Structure formats: structure tokens, C-alpha cells
Amino acid sequence: MSLEKILLVHTRFEQPAYRAADIPPYTVPEIVFAGRSNVGKSSMLNKLANQKSLARVSSVPGKTVSVNFYRCDRPGDFRLVDLPGYGYAKAARTDKAKWSSLVESYLIGRPVTMAVQLVDGRRPLTEDDEHMLHYFSEQQIPFIIAMTKMDKMKSTEQAARKNAFPAETGADAAHIIPFSARTGMGVAELTAAIAAALPDAEQKES
Ligand code: GDP
Numbered sequence: 190m191s192l193e194k195i196l197l198v199h200t201r202f203e204q205p206a207y208r209a210a211d212i213p214p215y216t217v218p219e220i221v222f223a224g225r226s227n228v229g230k231s232s233m234l235n236k237l238a239n240q241k242s243l244a245r246v247s248s249v250p251g252k253t254v255s256v257n258f259y260r261c262d263r264p265g266d267f268r269l270v271d272l273p274g275y276g277y278a279k280a281a282r283t284d285k286a287k288w289s290s291l292v293e294s295y296l297i298g299r300p301v302t303m304a305v306q307l308v309d310g311r312r313p314l315t316e317d318d319e320h321m322l323h324y325f326s327e328q329q330i331p332f333i334i335a336m337t338k339m340d341k342m343k344s345t346e347q348a349a350r351k352n353a354f355p356a357e358t359g360a361d362a363a364h365i366i367p368f369s370a371r372t373g374m375g376v377a378e379l380t381a382a383i384a385a386a387l388p389d390a391e392q393k394e395s
Contacts, residue, residue, distance in 0.1 A: 200238035200269060203260040209294035213258060218267040219299070220383050221330075223321050224307030226274030229337035232370035233307065234259065234271060237380060244271060254287045256295050267302070267387055270295070276317045301330045303386035305379065310336030310350050310367060313357050322358070333382050334360050340369040 206212045224230050231244035243259065257271040272295070273288055280288075304325045308318055325332045336354060339347055347367065355362045366382065368375030 198239065199263045200234075200240070200243060200259050200261045202243060203258040203268065205255040205257050206291070206295070207253070207255045209291065212256065212295055215299060217260075218265075218302040218387055219270050220267065220386065221270045221272060221296075221301050221304045222307065223272045223304060224274060224337075225276035225309075225315060225317060227277075228274065228307045228309055229368075229370055230271060230274060230307055233305075233335065233337065233368065233379075234269065236370040236373065236376055237269075237383075254284060254291060256291060265387060265389070270301075276315055296324070296328075301328075302388070303383065304330050304332040305335055305383075306332050307335045307337050307368075308358070310339045310347070310354075311342060322360075331386060332360075332364065333379065334358055334365045335368045335375065335379060336365065337368055337370075339367045339374050340371045 204211070204213065222230055222234065227247070231246045234244040235241060235246065238259070244257065254273045256273060259269040259271065261267055261269065272292055275288055275292075277284075304321075306318065306321055306325070308314055314322070322332065322334075324330075334354070336350065342350065351365075351367055354360075354365050358365065366375045366378045368379060
């Protein structure tokens, strides 16, 4: 089986972390998913893992603040780490403070293998998105930008947004993946990018 397929089949929920003390120690490579609330992060994780309810999909933005750890243990061992969504306009100040403290507790000093930054394909980056990307660059964490909900656009608009994204984000086109949890657009590309980022991908595949 190709490594790309392994992600799809063997991902399971490992644990949530609501407080810094709940964050598991770093033991295996970690691929981090970040984005504002409602950007489509849960839908993406479900689609990548080919499971309907691995992550909870919400129609109401602004959920409990937690970092969720998913584990994939065959044949290599690694985690998908779902950071809490940010930028929910109505979030109380205490929730924002909780977000920062939890996310910082996780990220600071964590040797993250790769980050997937989700951005709504129809929209420019928010200031919070830019902060995340800046952080990843600064920490030398390689990142992919996934343009979400591409199915919501007609093909001409999709093409226009794909063209605009490198200039809007400052990222190389090779690191931008248009994605749709509804149609499956970008699933293969994103899975391959994750597989390629994991250490010793070739050895694991054999
Ligand atoms: P999260 O808050 O980032 O985890 O976002 P969710 O995955 O919960 O999705 C938020 C909303 O956007 C839900 O109503 C989803 O059904 C919808 N959504 C997510 N991904 C897509 C997509 O690719 N296409 C469309 N049309 N809707 C999507």
C-alpha cells in the first residue's frame, strides 16, 4: 500500500488537550492543522482520514478550545494535531486568552514536522492567518497553505483565486493546495505532501 493511502485508513482520535498539562509529550512526528473557526478543518481531517466523524464538523463556529491529537500508527507512527480554530468574532476575551495560552503551550519548542494552514479559498488572509504563517516561518516549520471550500466557486473564480493566492500569501504556488472536503479536490495532493514531509517516508513505504 502506498504511504499516501496509509493516512487515510489508520487515523484514530488519540486525545484532546484542554489545558497545557494535558498536552502529550512529543514522541512522534507531528503534522499541525491551523485555521480560523469554520474554515473547514474538521471536514478536512475527516476527508483525509476517510471517516465521517473522526473530527466534529460544526455549523456553529466557536467550539470548546482544545488541541486535538490524532494518531496514525501504521507502519510509521505520527500524529495529526488539530489546533483550535481562531478568529471567531464573538469569542469572549477569556476564550481568546485561553486560545493563546493553550496554542503557545503546545507550539513553543515543539519540533513540528509540517503545518497545514487552512484559508478559505474565496477570501484573503486574515491578520490571524498571517500571524500563524509568520510564526511557522520564524520557527522554520515547513508549511502548506490549503485553500478550503473550493467547490463553493465556479471554475473561472477558482482559477482566479488560485492565481491570486501566491501574491496574497507570499507562498510559492507549489506550497498551495486547493481543497474541497465536498468533492475531494486536493486530498491526494495534501496526503502526498504530508507523506513526503514525514521522516524516512521511503523506508516506511517498503
Ligand atoms: P472547522 O470549524 O474549521 O472545523 O470547520 P468545519 O469542518 O466544522 O466546517 C464548517 C462549515 O463549513 C460546515 O458547515 C461544513 O459543512 C462547511 N464546509 C467545510 N468544508 C467544506 C467544503 O469543502 N465545501 C463546502 N461547500 N462546505 C464545507
